[in-house]
Structures are given as structure tokens and as C-alpha cells.
Amino acid sequence: MKEQTIQLNLSPERKPKPQSEELGFGKIFTDHMFIMDYTEGQGWHDPRIVPYQPISLDPACMIFHYGQTVFEGLKAYLTEDNRVLLFRPQKNFERLNRSNERLCIPPVDEEFALEALKQLISVEKDWIPNAEGTSLYIRPFIISTEPFLGVAPSSRYKFMIILSPVGAYYKEGIHPVKILVESEFVRAVAGGTGEAKTAGNYASSLKAQEIADGKGYTQVLWLDGLEKKYIEEVGSMNVFFKINGEIVTPALNGSILEGVTRNSVIELLKSWDLPVTERRLAMEEIREAYKSGQLEEAFGTGTAAVISPIGELLWNDEKMIINEGTTGPIAKKLYSTITGIQNGKEQDPFNWTVEVEQYAATK
Amino acid sequence: MKEQTIQLNLSPERKPKPQSEELGFGKIFTDHMFIMDYTEGQGWHDPRIVPYQPISLDPACMIFHYGQTVFEGLKAYLTEDNRVLLFRPQKNFERLNRSNERLCIPPVDEEFALEALKQLISVEKDWIPNAEGTSLYIRPFIISTEPFLGVAPSSRYKFMIILSPVGAYYKEGIHPVKILVESEFVRAVAGGTGEAKTAGNYASSLKAQEIADGKGYTQVLWLDGLEKKYIEEVGSMNVFFKINGEIVTPALNGSILEGVTRNSVIELLKSWDLPVTERRLAMEEIREAYKSGQLEEAFGTGTAAVISPIGELLWNDEKMIINEGTTGPIAKKLYSTITGIQNGKEQDPFNWTVEVEQYAATK
Incomplete structure (x- = not known):
């Protein structure tokens, strides 16, 4: 697979680039996309970069x-000195293959996928926005394409990467959000499929999200499916709580997505000598910490929002205002450190960023 | 919606019809399909019957x-006197709307959807095979088509109906299958989404099915997600057991699909004055019944297979051979009665079948 050459079919026309204030999230796509096909007996074949276009x-x-189907989400950032950085992209392709395993989809060569992504980004470098908080969102995904109504793994797939210049995921930006338990x-x-990044998990979340929206809440906090006692995730993010000085996040249990930002937050907190624990965390413990004044901070972590502070939790009819509804110091420091590493303004002691070189052939 | 006219755009060319022995399940599609679009603010619009073709x-x-996304599955049958019968199609469109509700998809007009199906089938009448055990499989489905990477209900959808002439779903036909618990x-x-007919439920089942295949088993029997004690479904069918004279099927509990065949089986058994019970059913109860010689029959029910007798269950390392691995009398009688009603050879005391008239415009 690694030996394969990626065919380049560049578009003679380029779309106008949006202004940074028009960006939003995931509505505007660049001029090109990467695509390759899988056929049983032949493996992945025909990798190519082609004009962004509908698929038939x-x-x-x-x-x-x-x-x-499975997907991934990561971002490319433009530095002040005009370099392009990816944030821990290997982790996304590793997770893509873990998702593939769960969904009976053949694995991709992770190094080749990263190479393909780099070439695509090199083609689309002018699309990476440079305003504060903006980036180029990257969506690799695999879909099953055999025309067959039997319930069985497909014999054909398409692996694609599309790119979208994005502003902030949440309209509120780094301001705290209200969360419905x-x-x-x-x-x-x-x-089930909770630790895989696959469509069904998101489809199944829409109803609760719609109800939360109607009540004025930005996201839902998911409890475990067995007892509805233990905290799992917030919307499509992992979640952290600071309780009496200890920073706690739910341990990976098979139904929680292993977030790249989650992992980065844990490593950063450890490097700062702050107490961080992955363990089972009951919603009742949060409630008691709140009652006794020990619930100091709460925030979600994810590629789209990076850090999303939680200002309020509603559990049944009980409202908990966290840190007076403002962004706490840990959330602030994590946000500025991670986004700083991502856009090259901060030191990168963990070597998390991967630079995308400009390929000669792609201009 | 009911006032809308379905536009007809018939194909000038027709594909050759397959021989009945070539049919298989869900691999061959007819010459036309039904499609209509949903746009937020406008509702469902532009219903049309067009040549079967890729969508872009x-x-x-x-x-x-x-x-x-949501889908349905039902069948059309050709009678000996050349009439076309559908089996309880209203139930499928009712369930489609229940699935829509769970998946935040706008409802369709059930009467209009049935009318659209009848017109499509009228166009494709020559595709309905007439050999024993064959039929025209009908797949209505709705997909979300807004190009947007935010996790939120789509503002656009396509509702489609495609048709596939089918033989028997299981290669074994009405012969008993081996099931892995x-x-x-x-x-x-x-x-979750277990009682909705939505893609994610099927994607999540592939891994277990693949493992069962590798061990020589046709399908898996699903236990409840909480305690893994109670029986839910078999593969993509509902399941019945005859224990010491009582016919038991798991009660609908929010994670079991409400099968049309399941419902028909219950009504038939009641009409025959046989004791049938919907209740919670532990796998351990099945094991004990087996040990004491009281496990008399087991069978799955579903549109594709109608009745699928179970000849063997493997639970952990314990193998249970049911009814000496042969089809039991209840399964046989249900199969012949239901398929007889479906293809017009038996009386239809419940008025389950709906005849499709030939529309003048569709030839």
C-alpha cells in the first residue's frame, strides 16, 4: 500500500475563500478531496486527490x-510563520483502525493515510484560515458501498478525506455552556459501539440533544446505559470535573470514546503535577461535591471545541451552577496551552505536532 | 401531501428478468424506484417514479x-391468479414513522407512502417472481442529505423505495439453523435505538455475526444489554420458544424491534387457541427447559425468512439440540399459513393482505 502513488487531478477552478467571520463549522468545503477504493481480493486501491465533488x-x-461506516476528526493549523501543523494525527488513524475492527471494515495503512492527508493539505494550504480560533477541520471517513441488502460486511468501501475551514464549534466560544444530564x-x-467513532452513536444521540435544545441547554451529559448512575461523555466530548482539587475523568470502559484531546489533557495535567484520575464517576458524587462547595470546575474536551467549560448542569430538576458560571483557571490554562501548541505559539514538549511540508507537485 | 401527484418517468429500456434460481436475496434490483425529497420549510416534495439509478x-x-436514517422491509407476492398482494403494509409505514420519531426525521404521510408503493409495484409487476418461496422484496428508506458536519438533525432528506426480486433469505430455506448465543x-x-429500524443497530451487529459465522453458526441470539441474561432477538429476527406447551416470545421492552411477522404469529397462535405469552425470558430458563426435556421448539420470525426454525443453540460451551434438529410442527404450520396468506393460497381471516391494482398509467 505504501508503495502506491497518489494520483493528482487538480481542479482548474478554485472557489472563493470565505472570510473568517463566515466560517462556522462544517458547512464550507475546500476545492479537493482524497479518495481511494477497497475491493475484496484487491485491497485498497486507486488513491487519488480529485476536485471536491458529489459521489454517485x-x-x-x-x-x-x-x-x-467509521470516521475521524482532526484539524490543521496555520502558524504565524506560515507553517502547517497537524495535532497528533497518528492517534486519529490508530483510532480509525480500532473503529474499523469493531465495524468489520478492512484496516487502512496508517502511514499511508497520513501521507495522503499531508498531500491533500499541501494542495489546500490556502484554505487554512489564520484568524484566532480558526483552523482547517479534517474529516477522514469510510463508507460501505456494496449494493446488497443482506446484513453482512460489505465487499467494497470508499475511504475519503474532506476538508472544511472552521471557526469556533460552539457559538459561545470558550464561554461556559449549559449541560442537561x-x-x-x-x-x-x-x-456496543460506544468506543468506536461510527455513525450510529451520533444518530442515537440526536433525540436527547433535540430535547436539551428545546430547554435551552447546549449539550447533554450521558450517563452509563446500565444503571444511569455513572458519567460517560458530554455530547460528543469527553468530560472532566475538578472536585476538591482532584481532576477526574471517567475511565475508559468500552462505551466511552478515547478522545485525543482527552489524552492530551491528561498528559498535560500530569506534566503540571496536578492530580488527575481516570475512574468511575457517579453523577451523585458530582451532586454531593456541588452541595458541599467542592465542585470547582467542569469542562468537555474534543477536537472541535478543544476545551468547552461547563457553567451549569441540570440533573432532573436540580440546577448546579459551576464556578459561578464562568470559565475556571484549569480550563483556561488547558485551552491556551493546547491551542498554543496547535498553532505553534507555544513550546511543544511532547512533540505532538506534525508539520506538513509543501509538496512540489501539488501547486 | 396526499394531494401530490407522483410523476412518472419510465425507463425506455428494461433489464432482463432473472431466473428464479438466480435470485438470492437483495442483489438484483428492478427497473424503477420511487423517490421524494424533504426540504425544511417545504416538507416532502417532488414524489416521482424514475429509472433505477445511482444517486449523487x-x-x-x-x-x-x-x-x-431509517428503513423498512416488506414483500409483494404474486398469486396463482396473477394478483399482487402486500402483507400488512400499513404496519411497516406506521413503524417507519415511529423510527422517524426516534431518529428526529420528519414523518411521512403513511397513506401517501402506501399509494406510492402501490404505483411503483404496478410499474414493476413483471418483476415479481412466482416460484415457491420467492417474492418481491420492498425496501423503503430515508437518508439525511444535508451537507453539514455538525451533529444535529438534517434539514434535507430523501425517501426512496427500491425493489428486489428474492428467493429464500437463508440458504437453508425452511430447514433449521444453528444459533450462537x-x-x-x-x-x-x-x-437506545433498538426498537427503531435504523442503520446503527445493524452495523453494531456485524462483529458478533462475523464471529458466529467463523464458528459455523448462521445467526446470533442477542441477550439484553444490561445483564446479558434475558433473550431479545435472533440476528435480525424476533424469536419464539415453545416450553412445555407454552409459546413464549420476549415482551417488547424498548430495545426489541416490533416485528410485523412477530405480531402476525402471536395473532395466529391466539386464533388457534394455543397459549402464547409475551414476557421476559431468561436464557437460563431455556437451558433448564432443555435439560428437563421441555424445550420443544424454537424459531425466529421476520419478513425476509418469515419463519426460521432453530435446530441448535450454543450458549458458552453448552450445545442444545432442539426438536432433534428438525423443524417443529408449530413452526411448520405458521410458515405454511403465513406464506399461504401472503401468496393468496390460504384464507385471510384477518384481512392482512392488500391487493395492488394495476394502474392504467404505469404500463
């Missing part, structure tokens, strides 16, 4: 019926 | 990323 699929393709719907359960 | 979608369409993976949990 038989209506019986399995992706439309049985949801055999979900007591009826369930996102995932051990033995 | 932006790679950012939500169906590829977040799995917001799944102890690691989970299909669904209450609060």
Missing part, C-alpha cells in the same frame, strides 16, 4: 441501510 | 457521517 452511489449501497436516552453500552 | 450526494451529507457484544439497550 447505487441506492442499495450498504451505507444507506446498515450504517457500516440525560436520564432517559442512552448513547452507548459496553459491548 | 455531496460527500459531507449527514448520512455518511452521523447515520441519521452472544455473550460479549450487545445489539441494543433501553434508551
Whole structure:
């Protein structure tokens, strides 16, 4: 696979670039995309960078019926000295293959996928916005394309990477959000697909999110599917709480997504000699910490928002205002450190960033 | 919506019809399909019957990323006197709307959807095979088509119906299958999407199915996601057991799909004055019944297979041979009665079948 050459078919026309204030999240796409195909017996083949365009699929393709699909999300950042940085991209392709394993999708060569991403970004460098908080969001994904209505793994797939210049994920930016603790719907359960990045987990979350929206809450906090006692995730982010000085995040249990930002936050906190613990965390413990004045901070972590402070939790009818509804010092420091490493303004002691060189052929 | 006219755009060319022995399941599609679009603010619009063809979608369409989609499955049958019968199609469109509700997809007009299906089938009448055990499989489905990477309900959808002439779903036909009781993976949990007919449930089942295949088993039997004690479904079918004269099927609990065949089986058994019970059913109860010689029959029920007798269950390392590995009398009678009603050879005391008239415009 690594030996394969990526064919370049560049678009003669380029779309106008948006102003940074028009960006939003995931609505504008660049001029090109990467695509390769998988055919049983042949493996992954025909890697190519082509103009961004609709794909044509038989209506019986399995992706439309049985949801055999995985995706990833990461970002590219433009530094002040005009270099392009990726943040821990190997972790995303490792996780893509873990998701593939769970969904019975053939693995991709992680090094080749990263190489393909670098070439695509090199083509699209002018699309990376440079205003504060902006970046180029990267969406690798795999869809099953065999036209067959039997419930079985597909014999054909497409692996694609599309790019979207983005502003901040949450309209509120780094300001705290209000979170509804979900007591009826369930996102995932051990033995299900919760630790894979696959479409069904997100489809199943829409209903609870819609109800939360209607009540004026930005996201839901998911409890475990078995007892609805233990904290799992917030919306599509991992979640951290600071309780009486200890920073706690739910331990990976098979139904929680292993976030790259989550892992980075844990490593950073350890490097700062702050007490950070991965363990089972009951919602009741949060409530008691709140009652006794020991719930000091709460925040979500994810690629889209990086750090999303939580200013309020609603659990049944009980409202908990955290840190007086303002962004706490740990959340602030994590946000500025991680975004600083990402855009090259801060030292990168962990060698997390990967620079994308300009490929001669791609201009 | 009901007032809308369905536009007909018939194909000038027709594909050759397959021989009945070539049919298989869900691999061959007819000459036409039904499609209509949903746009926020406008509702469902532009219903049309067009040549079967690939659909062209932006790679950012939500169906590829977040799995917001639902489907149905039912069949059309050709009678000996050349009439076309559907089996309880209203139930499928009712369930489609229940699935829509769970997945935050706007409802369709059930009467209009049935009318669209009838017109499509009228166009494709020559595709309905007439050999024993064959039928025209009908796949209505809805996919989310807004090109947006935010996790939120889509503002655009496509509702489509495609048709596939089918033979028997299981290669074994009405012969008993071997089933592996799944102890690691989970299909669904209450609060999740188990009672909706949506892609993610099927994607999440592939891994367990692959493992069962490798061990020589046709399907898996799913236990509940909470305690892994109670029986839920078999593969993509509902399941019944005859224990010491009582016919038992797991009660609908929020994570079990409400099968049309399941419901028909219950009504038939009641009409025959046989004791049938919907209740919680522990796998341990099945094991004890087996040990004491009281496990008399077991079978799955679903649109694709109708009745699928179970000849063997493997639970951990314990093998249970049911009814000496042969099809039991209840399964046989149900199969012949239901398929007889479906293809017009038996009386239809419940008025389950709906005849499709030939539309003048569709030839």
C-alpha cells in the first residue's frame, strides 16, 4: 500500500475563500478531496486527490441501510510563520483502525493515510484560515458501498478525506455552556459501539440533544446505559470535573470514546503535577461535591471545541451552577496551552505536532 | 401531501428478468424506484417514479457521517391468479414513522407512502417472481442529505423505495439453523435505538455475526444489554420458544424491534387457541427447559425468512439440540399459513393482505 502513488487531478477552478467571520463549522468545503477504493481480493486501491465533488452511489449501497461506516476528526493549523501543523494525527488513524475492527471494515495503512492527508493539505494550504480560533477541520471517513441488502460486511468501501475551514464549534466560544444530564436516552453500552467513532452513536444521540435544545441547554451529559448512575461523555466530548482539587475523568470502559484531546489533557495535567484520575464517576458524587462547595470546575474536551467549560448542569430538576458560571483557571490554562501548541505559539514538549511540508507537485 | 401527484418517468429500456434460481436475496434490483425529497420549510416534495439509478450526494451529507436514517422491509407476492398482494403494509409505514420519531426525521404521510408503493409495484409487476418461496422484496428508506458536519438533525432528506426480486433469505430455506448465543457484544439497550429500524443497530451487529459465522453458526441470539441474561432477538429476527406447551416470545421492552411477522404469529397462535405469552425470558430458563426435556421448539420470525426454525443453540460451551434438529410442527404450520396468506393460497381471516391494482398509467 505504501508503495502506491497518489494520483493528482487538480481542479482548474478554485472557489472563493470565505472570510473568517463566515466560517462556522462544517458547512464550507475546500476545492479537493482524497479518495481511494477497497475491493475484496484487491485491497485498497486507486488513491487519488480529485476536485471536491458529489459521489454517485447505487441506492442499495450498504451505507444507506446498515450504517457500516467509521470516521475521524482532526484539524490543521496555520502558524504565524506560515507553517502547517497537524495535532497528533497518528492517534486519529490508530483510532480509525480500532473503529474499523469493531465495524468489520478492512484496516487502512496508517502511514499511508497520513501521507495522503499531508498531500491533500499541501494542495489546500490556502484554505487554512489564520484568524484566532480558526483552523482547517479534517474529516477522514469510510463508507460501505456494496449494493446488497443482506446484513453482512460489505465487499467494497470508499475511504475519503474532506476538508472544511472552521471557526469556533460552539457559538459561545470558550464561554461556559449549559449541560442537561440525560436520564432517559442512552448513547452507548459496553459491548456496543460506544468506543468506536461510527455513525450510529451520533444518530442515537440526536433525540436527547433535540430535547436539551428545546430547554435551552447546549449539550447533554450521558450517563452509563446500565444503571444511569455513572458519567460517560458530554455530547460528543469527553468530560472532566475538578472536585476538591482532584481532576477526574471517567475511565475508559468500552462505551466511552478515547478522545485525543482527552489524552492530551491528561498528559498535560500530569506534566503540571496536578492530580488527575481516570475512574468511575457517579453523577451523585458530582451532586454531593456541588452541595458541599467542592465542585470547582467542569469542562468537555474534543477536537472541535478543544476545551468547552461547563457553567451549569441540570440533573432532573436540580440546577448546579459551576464556578459561578464562568470559565475556571484549569480550563483556561488547558485551552491556551493546547491551542498554543496547535498553532505553534507555544513550546511543544511532547512533540505532538506534525508539520506538513509543501509538496512540489501539488501547486 | 396526499394531494401530490407522483410523476412518472419510465425507463425506455428494461433489464432482463432473472431466473428464479438466480435470485438470492437483495442483489438484483428492478427497473424503477420511487423517490421524494424533504426540504425544511417545504416538507416532502417532488414524489416521482424514475429509472433505477445511482444517486449523487455531496460527500459531507449527514448520512455518511452521523447515520441519521431509517428503513423498512416488506414483500409483494404474486398469486396463482396473477394478483399482487402486500402483507400488512400499513404496519411497516406506521413503524417507519415511529423510527422517524426516534431518529428526529420528519414523518411521512403513511397513506401517501402506501399509494406510492402501490404505483411503483404496478410499474414493476413483471418483476415479481412466482416460484415457491420467492417474492418481491420492498425496501423503503430515508437518508439525511444535508451537507453539514455538525451533529444535529438534517434539514434535507430523501425517501426512496427500491425493489428486489428474492428467493429464500437463508440458504437453508425452511430447514433449521444453528444459533450462537452472544455473550460479549450487545445489539441494543433501553434508551437506545433498538426498537427503531435504523442503520446503527445493524452495523453494531456485524462483529458478533462475523464471529458466529467463523464458528459455523448462521445467526446470533442477542441477550439484553444490561445483564446479558434475558433473550431479545435472533440476528435480525424476533424469536419464539415453545416450553412445555407454552409459546413464549420476549415482551417488547424498548430495545426489541416490533416485528410485523412477530405480531402476525402471536395473532395466529391466539386464533388457534394455543397459549402464547409475551414476557421476559431468561436464557437460563431455556437451558433448564432443555435439560428437563421441555424445550420443544424454537424459531425466529421476520419478513425476509418469515419463519426460521432453530435446530441448535450454543450458549458458552453448552450445545442444545432442539426438536432433534428438525423443524417443529408449530413452526411448520405458521410458515405454511403465513406464506399461504401472503401468496393468496390460504384464507385471510384477518384481512392482512392488500391487493395492488394495476394502474392504467404505469404500463
